[in-house]
Amino acid sequence: MDEALLRSLTPSVIGVLVRRGADFAAAEDAVQDALVEAVRVWPADPPRDAKGWLVTAAWRKFLDATRSDTARRRREDLVDEEPAPGPAPGVDDTLQLYFLCSHPSLTASSAVALTLRAVGGLTTRQIARAYLVPEATMAQRISRAKRTVSGVRFDRPGDVATVLRVLYLVFNEGYSGDIDLAAEAIRLTRRLSASIDHPEVAGLLALMLLHHARRSARTTPDGSLVPLAEQDRGRWDTTMIAEGVVILQTALSRDRLGEFQAQAAIAALHADAPTAEETDWVQIVEWYDELALLTDSPVVRLNRAVAVGQADGPRAGLAALAALDDSLPRHTAVAAYLHERDGDLPTAARLYAEAARKAPNLAERDHLTRQAARLNADRRGPAR
């Protein structure tokens, strides 16, 4: 039983049902039922046309469910009279599903859950485990999300930016257990990119690939963070980097810059440097300037201050930092780093410790605590 094949077919089968007039929630339920049947039947009797089989089975499930619902008898008559068309070209349907699953009426967590379920074909249990919540909670989250979008019309494209934001949320969630959400996000973005010609979709795909290529070098086996400058570049996935760079260059050549392309450009400059010292920080600062124009995000300006510190020296970085609100997440960590490079070790040690207390995750907190401890140990002199 090819689970990957089943998962990849799920969205287009849902799309066909919805296009034939099924309500989204009912279509999704019917396709889940059909998948269960496929798992039961296929090992002994594999179909020649997997998608055609699923469409037929799901449509039958949908009709059964509709028939058993007396309140919907009128609609049943309508759909029953309609001749079932053959499988529609799947590409467009899948695209509509991306838009529907990240509809603006959904909260971020609902959109993520619905996308993983309907577009990604993951089971509720898999999604629940990836997000470390009970299966019952995730089931409710998904069914609420389905109810929220059940009245939404399925006939025009939505906002690509919303879809990209949802996919990026999935990517940034990382991974836990048997589902690797970063890989899943890349898979979904790859398929979105195959069905829509949009430079920012390509930009996001390039960004994900360029980040993902460095994943194995980013942490030690025990989970400690390894800063970019100290990563073993031999462990970066050069094939993935090359693919990301090509996708990015094609997107950039169309001259419709967006924030994901700009972020990917920065990631590409990091990936391109044979050593940390050879990083082209001047060009990175220029990309951060572009990015600041596109997003006006304080996080971008904070990252820019780091880049300025590398390009023009720590004093310049501290000056850039001084212009920003010091309540920004990671502001203190950046200040600590720039003070250390400027030679003010007592201030750096104090700020690292403060930044560790404010860190949003365990790996970062431990990393910052170690930085503070390292400077404090140096100042106390050789170990006793």
Place this chain on the structure above:
Amino acid sequence: MAKYLLLKHYRGAPAAVNDVPMDQWTPEEISAHIQYMRDFAERLEKTGEYVDGQALAPEGSWVRYDGEGRPPVTDGPFAETKDLIAGWMVIDVDSHERAVELAGELSAAPGAGGEPIHEWLEVRPFLTAAPSTTDECHP
């Protein structure tokens, strides 16, 4: 999507506004209080925001290592200063604002006289396991 721990304290938190010990309530008031908490948890399960929750016994022990070959020391000279946790609930919500909103609702559980207790709840964010992959440029 961030997880928060809502902590109920027996001691260590400021006194509730409606601060009458539970054994002074009427049985109906106690039932109403417990029902409120159950309804709250059930509602959060339906919104897809519930993770877990448990009540804890008021009596716990402090334990520490006491040297090679010796049994651990229990309790200690700080019986009066220790904080006691009455129970906890873990929620998974879209924002810190939502966590605060829910803690506020939980704090409105009815107490003596059927009035809200207005007890203080501690809201603590979980540290996430993995750093966001986009932040690695930072030192």
